[in-house]
Amino acid sequence: MQKYKISEIENTPLGSRVAPFVDFLKENDLGTVPTGKYPLSGGVSVAVMEIVTKTEEKWEAHKNFIDIQIIISGEERMGFGNVSKMPETVSYNPQKDVFFVDGKGGSYINVSAGEFVIFGVEDAHAPGLAVGENPVAVKKAVVKIPV
Numbered sequence: 001m002q003k004y005k006i007s008e009i010e011n012t013p014l015g016s017r018v019a020p021f022v023d024f025l026k027e028n029d030l031g032t033v034p035t036g037k038y039p040l041s042g043g044v045s046v047a048v049m050e051i052v053t054k055t056e057e058k059w060e061a062h063k064n065f066i067d068i069q070i071i072i073s074g075e076e077r078m079g080f081g082n083v084s085k086m087p088e089t090v091s092y093n094p095q096k097d098v099f100f101v102d103g104k105g106g107s108y109i110n111v112s113a114g115e116f117v118i119f120g121v122e123d124a125h126a127p128g129l130a131v132g133e134n135p136v137a138v139k140k141a142v143v144k145i146p147v
Contacts, residue, residue: 003115006030006070012118014066014145020044021068021143030072030141043146050139053077053130059103061124063092066145069127070116074138078117079126081106086124121147 020040037047053076061083090100101124119125
């Protein structure tokens with residue numbers, strides 16, 4: 001797992017698949033984009049949200065979309081691990097492209113404002129976790145890239 005600076009978005013292993021989001025960034029300041037879901041070209045979408053981090057982990061995975069989780073303000077801890085090593089706890093929902101797994105044995109990374117992490121379909125992840133014991137407000141964007 002690697003975290004990146006938002007300025008590095010075009011240099012990720014995703015290559016041209018992030019182009020619709022790069023175009024969105026050229027026209028919008030993520031810090032001022034209102035919360036909501038924004039469909040882009042090529043099946044790419046971005047959801048801007050404001051959350052309060054939590055201490056309870058909920059591990060999810062996807063089959064059809066790669067997640068790019070970008071922290072706009074605040075800081076959150078994210079769990080990650082190989083989905084093939086984590087038993088499924090809630091069956092796959094094809095309408096939402098999500099299933100849930102037991103995250104025992106996963107690893108963690110702290111992600112701060114201006115940084116992002118890419119979760120592929122092989123990566124189970126537990127986003128939105130508090131760094132430390134106290135939950136904080138976070139503004140983030142989740143970019144969905146079709147595989």
